[in-house]
Amino acid sequence: MTEPAPALTQAHLAEVRFTVRWTSAEAAHEEHFLARKVAPWRDILPPELAQALRGAEPGAAWRGVFAPGKLVPGLRPRKVAAIPRDGFKKFRLRGHLVEPRAGRFYPYALLAAHPGIRSADVRPSFRVLGVEGSAMTVDFNHPLAGAELEVAAQVERVFLRRGAVRGRLPDWVEDICQDGPGMQARAGGLRTDFAPPYAMERVDAGADAAFYAVARPVAHIDATARGHLEGAHAGLAAPGCRVLDLMAGAMTHLPPGLEAQVTGLGLGRADLEANARLARRVEHDLNAAPRLPLEAGSFDLVLCSLSFEYLTAPGAVLAEALRVLRPGGALAVSFSNRWFPEKVTALWAELHDFERMGLVLDHMLAAGFTGCRTASWRNWPRPEDDPHIAQVLESDPLFVVTGVRP
Template sequence: MTEFNRNSFATIQFTLTWKSGNGIHEEKFLARKINAWRDVIPAELKELLMGAKAGETIAVNFPAGSELPDYASSKVKTVPQSKFRLKSHHLRDQPARIGRFYPQGTLRGLPGVYPQTISPLRVLDKKDSSITADLNHPLAGIPFRLEAEIINVADKDSETGGRLTHWIEELCDGGPGMQAPLQNHKTDFIHEDFFKRDNDADDKSFYASPRLTGHIDEQASRNLQNIYAQFLRPEMKVLDLMSSMQSHLPQDMDLDLTGLGMNMDEMRMNPVLNERVVQDLNIDPELKFTDDKFDAITCSMSIEYLTDPLSVLKQAYSNLHSGGHLIIGVSNRWFPTKVTQGWLELHEFERMGYLLQLAEEAGFTGPKGTTSIRNDWRPTNDRHFVQTRGVSDPVYVVWCKKIS
């Protein structure tokens, strides 16, 4: 069996784990083709990987500032509000909001920052004429644990030119850290147009005919099932909010599963549902279940359509047993005319922070966390395989535990 060495290629599943407050966060990223000779891998991790084989897992704990830049107060800048200019059409005419992340290129006149700079900044404060922005990396000053599960190792026939990949940057520079709450202040997510949609007509007519489509590919669905399975046990009583033809739930647990969705025909095609309820949560967010409460409540690929998600999450809290979990899964696929404007404004990782804050406002003040899975393989028979270069849809999950 081939060992990991300077003359090999490897496929490695990286898992980065870090904490913020009472939240624990897990970022999974599939490194498809690591070149042990050319690529940049943390020295301590690389030393442990040498000689390892497929199926083995290596883990290293990194202190703050060791592999990512440490937190520097010099990167906190106070500038006139006139220097802040948004470029995205979704954000046009929107002022900077406390706690939100924006590309650094929205600030003008800072040394080393250009209009094309997409590295994130976070707005820490805003006065009448100035804003204070943090240009540190979202994970700056945070220790983390990095696991490397070796999926496959192959010998190289020769060394040729190609791309050098810095794998910590590949894993960490795409958004991890942006789901963390702002210290001592809630993020100002909601504005007047946040819940507007291109099609604000009654959802009943939009969903009158079955929409028999899955938003994510089969591998992404399996990834979502595997995350959900961490919080579920056989025969649990589970409510699947905004359900349809798919629940993305493990099918080997014999769950007592109730689906609540917009179209009965769609839910009838879902084989894992035991009961089905038609209800438009945008008109009536109240969950009218009078019998025993649920052990878990899930919501997959749908919360971005809610125009009053806080009321729905409050209902979820009320309908959970103590110790039960709320689990929300999202990706970057949706019906374009029905998604809320505010959801489109948020970075994919920032959306998890938005959902965590909503959940806390709804009563979930206990343990909570997030999981992301990115860059996995898309099934070769998927019709979007070529278009996506074989990359599976990303999966982002927020979970919260009810403690009272």
């Protein structure tokens, strides 16, 4: 007989899956985060949530909606300042001089010349709102300062704690919203400047066909992150749907058992042949020829999984994705924080993870997609049998941006 799962008491800790939802002028957003050692009698939580967790059992769920400024620091006009342009410390990344650009985020340490900022400052990034001549306008507000936040929590697991709980008091919702969430939205609806002159440069500027002629059967994300990605695609894929897997490799990230007609378009013949989900294989170099050799309106779902960072004409490719989708069809672009360094674009390597979602979203909107959404998954444990467990204990973060053809 199976013993009942324990209720959460002061002798226990809990794994709690948090989901924070919010909206911007361009899209709806949700951030998924696994808090692994929650002690509701000790930790900093919204009072209603702390009360709901005390005595909760696995599967228990809670939801609350909070006004702007309730869970993260609120919007303060005084935190928007005009400062000299030369207050931005010059630095080079991959040989390129990085300049402040409107809508972009940068580490506080780059404003060491500004009063109150220390060179070792570890606070989250500030945002540049505009650059004009010798002056620039910066925003020190939290990226979510003006957003209403919906917080959902579900108890995944309850377990006995070992010894006293020591260390800092975690403020779980603040931790979830720190250093990233909000960066994917535009500043006041104004389009972010994602166009430095070196944006599409790559370390290996040679032909992609030659690079991918060598089989590269690597798993770009661990098994836990793959599960999140398959789950994200499950909400977009219906049985029997026609799927285009752009820049396809040895694995198409669809839910196991889903019947679908999958066309894989990619460069690595060996990887395409190894992908058992593919009913049709098309060898094509999107960087050499962004136009897809496929009929308009011929797919229900287009996937670009873990490969967007290699595109040198991403706007043109997403415009083509829109063309080959039927009305109401969806596009899903996903990525993590791992890539082939020789082929990743310079801009991608420069951006924060959450800014990368903003870049993808920007291209989707420019292409004509509507109903756009972004989602992130962070802080799950890496599987114990993963080959990278000795280097990284956390599962690979996952970021997904979706849009619909009107």
